[in-house]
Amino acid sequence: MGVKDRKLRERNQKKELILSAAKEIIEEVGIENLSIRKIANRIEHSPAIIYHYFQDKNEIVDSLLEEGYKRIVLALESLGPQDSTPEQILKESLMNYIEVALAMSEEYKIVMLSDSHVVLKHTSVLFKGASLERPAIQMLCKLLKNSYCENCSDDYVEIVAQIVWSSMFGLITRLILEGHKDKQFKQSIVEHHIDFIINSLKSMKNNGLGDAFYEI
């Protein structure tokens, strides 16, 4: 029965067609102006057909946000080869994370500020075990273990990674929401922020914290 396979393939192709049309429209007029009729118009079908492939508009948006999340993760993983100390690598990775996030600010904003359950399945980071499921947290944990958290328990490293990530998320979100354009200003504030974070990590290590007083 190769027919069913083909049917399924065609169905998925049409779903992709709808999604890519939606993506184009979003790029042109923003996600707040995406509409079923605009999608239908672009793929030269009646609006009703879309409900044959998706349950509702939300499912389309959630699909695109999931795609967007994957693109963000991919972009964030694109870090050139580093041949310096683990501490420097950590700092450069943090800088890189913020830079990449700001370079795709619209997408980052929409995806990372979404409170859709579907999207949060990928974007939530404040839970025990996040270091196993979230690439960003996982990467951060690795970098921390190589630098300032060598003697910390895995549980504690995860907490520190979550703190560092949330802190950077706050900065990134403010920079995007407030619409800052001045590159020099951004550069300066980002550097200070990261220095502030690393400062804490450094003193943590020096004072031999890390394990001990961690209790959920």
Added chain:
Amino acid sequence: MGVKDRKLRERNQKKELILSAAKEIIEEVGIENLSIRKIANRIEHSPAIIYHYFQDKNEIVDSLLEEGYKRIVLALESLGPQDSTPEQILKESLMNYIEVALAMSEEYKIVMLSDSHVVLKHTSVLFKGASLERPAIQMLCKLLKNSYCENCSDDYVEIVAQIVWSSMFGLITRLILEGHKDKQFKQSIVEHHIDFIINSLKSMKNNGLGDAFYEI
């Protein structure tokens, strides 16, 4: 001509009536389901009349968000009398800030994540001079000057305040967006986050940083 005064008063009263109707509707069905017709229905007028008092729906929403911002500021200023060291006062204030923000999470989310120009006139914090215009930053600067930033320049204290605030904003935003309910979990993560921040402040002071290398 007391008539014109009365007219103006009545006009403002009707504006208030519209706004409070809108506020009620938002509390009942959420801001995403607020509509002009629902407002009109509640005040027992035709939808069109609303455009005699407001330019468009956006102006109404922005008005409410401005009100909301004022309520947030007010709530955040409600900090009981403290009779401990400046360091402890700072820490308790940070804890209090997060606690209050989480207690009014829906409002905090809507207001602080808004990218409306009107709202950002009140909520933006990442600009030079924020310590003079933003209550939260101002308060933070004062607390920092009394504790870990005694010998820092005003410019640098402002930067540190912005960093601390952004960092907490990130944590609060994640906690709200991810919809965490478990109070113990929240408590634990909040404490770790604040300890992380204070750790940096402490080492900053010990290492005699603060002035010198600040350059915009």
Added chain:
DNA sequence: TTATTTTTTTGAACACTGTTCAATATAAAT
């Protein structure tokens, strides 16, 4: 008080929105 002007209010319409559903066209299976 009457007439005129100004302000307030409305009904109806326009151009959208998401969504549903019976009817139809197309393709597959018998």
Added chain:
DNA sequence: ATTTATATTGAACAGTGTTCAAAAAAATAA
């Protein structure tokens, strides 16, 4: 060729923000 299953549509429903000419109400002038 006929039945079954799938794909597609037109039309409608109920809602959205917004505009505008017309009507009602109130204030001012004669």
